[in-house]
Amino acid sequence: MDKSFYKNILVFAEQREGIIQPVALELLGKASELAALVHEKVIALLVGYNIASQAQLLIEYGADEVIVVDDICLKDYLTEPYTQAVSQALDTVKPGAVLFGATTIGRDLAPRLSARLKTGLTADCTGLEIDTETNNLLMTRPAFGGNLMATIICDEHRPQMSTVRPGVMRRAPRDASRKGTITPFAPQFNLSKSRVRLIETVRDDKGKIDITEAKILISGGRGIGTTDGFTKLYALAEAMGSKAEVSSSRAMVDAGLIDHARQVGQTGKTVRPDLYLACGISGAIQHLAGMEEADFIVAINKDKFAPIFQVADVGIVGDVHRILPLLIEKFKAHAVKP
Amino acid sequence: MNIVVCIKQVPDTTEIKINPATGTLIRDGVPSIMNPDDKGGLELALTLKDAFGAHVTVITMGPPQADSMLREAFAMGADRAILLTDRAFAGADTLATSHALAAALKKLPFDLIIAGRQAIDGDTAQVGPQIAELLDLPQITYVVDVQFDGKKTLTVKKETEEGYQLLSVDMPCLFTALASGYAARYMSVNGIVTAYDRQVEILTAADIQADPATLGLKGSPTRVKKSFTKGAKEAGELFEVDAETAADLIFSKLQEKFII
Known part of the structure; x- marks a missing residue:
């Protein structure tokens, strides 16, 4: 040719x-x-x-x-x-x-x-x-x-x-x-x-969430563990204002704790927010592929050898369940800049 | 109803690790599995077979080792298994793969062809639609549910970013299936017992009478120029502090970066 x-x-x-x-x-x-x-x-x-x-x-x-x-x-x-x-x-x-x-x-x-x-x-x-x-x-x-x-x-x-x-x-x-x-x-x-006929297009709730547009992502992984853990993430996102959304790793989607529309990673969404706060995410390579381009990454994990710390700008070795409530209080006390 | 399901044997990519010293993939000891979306597609075919009666054929293009996956398909309930294998297929990209599979499918009776949406080793999601085009069949991708009227019309739920679409189509047609739509059944005990007594049919390039120029490396418009593992980003600071200090630290770092 x-x-x-x-x-x-x-x-x-x-x-x-x-x-x-x-x-x-x-x-x-x-x-x-x-x-x-x-x-x-x-x-x-x-x-x-x-x-x-x-x-x-x-x-x-x-x-x-x-x-x-x-x-x-x-x-x-x-x-x-x-x-x-x-x-x-x-x-x-x-x-x-x-x-x-x-x-x-x-x-x-x-x-x-x-x-x-x-x-x-x-x-x-x-x-x-x-x-x-x-x-x-x-x-x-x-x-x-x-x-x-x-x-x-x-x-x-x-x-x-x-x-x-x-x-x-x-x-x-x-x-x-x-x-x-x-x-x-x-x-x-x-x-x-043209032999395929469209009967109807249905939007469900997942269409309302677009984690790729969020400036701040509060993301939960296995270390968050439960519905109660996710409640803390939503509370922090709310305290941080309208630019913040909740996302997650694949494990939490597979466990049925959160919708696939919020999944970050190879089989989920690629995101590049201003801030990615990884809570209890160990950082499997499939997850890192979806978030490592974020401008600023903060990771909280109990395991100091977790791979997430390899891409984090700030890594905290600690218990998310104790740190999150304190952070929520701090953000509630401060007005978030528009 | 004749249903043909295209399946692929893949390395379980969740088990692949990188050798940190050399930066290369460690593939030794990584199990080979039936690709999850393909397994969902096989489950869809078997569900239709259970409800309406159907003859289910599985076909794969791959090396002789793929035989074990075809036996697994027998044990799940497939009626016929075909292994498309030939050195002439080596180095095929998605288009050349589709040419080989489409040529083989032309030799088989089918009303419905099902492929998995994508394989976890390549994640391209291209082979299903390419086969549909080469066979001049209507396609529906991202299929999570299928209802059959018992005659020729299928009503299909297709997953989209915003929700889903309901579509309908008459056979013959091609679907690509999502694993999340059809949780695969276990192999039956009887199926396992008999799987190795049954015959896997072997087809070569000569058998399918495809134009050799469309196959393998020669038939592939794309090629890999290089492959590499991503260089690790420089790790930042790591702090092992109590919860109070940690919260203070995160808050002040975010202020410092003007994120809040």
């Missing part, structure tokens, strides 16, 4: 019910960095129904061009219509690289596309760089449950595609003065191939 026909970095700008998802803005931030290195453009592909008004937002976060595919059959995400829309757009635009959020939508759509386009796809990347000589993306991702990092390339096929874990890349500051072009694109749909 002649790779020189393929240029620019395209971001699949995931939206749900017309709302651009945070990961799309994170990907625009990363795509802008990469595109600048190879003097290419950032293109956002916005797919949905009645979503054209969101295009300007994508420009303000780094897109040079937004391609809008607006059709009623794209109102809700369904694999086949979205695959048809995106594959035809990619055939026309011929980007060198395509980035998707590693969400339940991105991870359903991107592999289907990779098989249709006969190109490579790297899943759930946590690092992206670009080789400025070959324009090959260097896609780094965890394997073996986060025990090993692998850098993957797709050097003979275009476009290079990757899904990127939400919460890992940083969005650029919004710039309302940025200018870009908005281009509509109308695919040819063959809806006889």
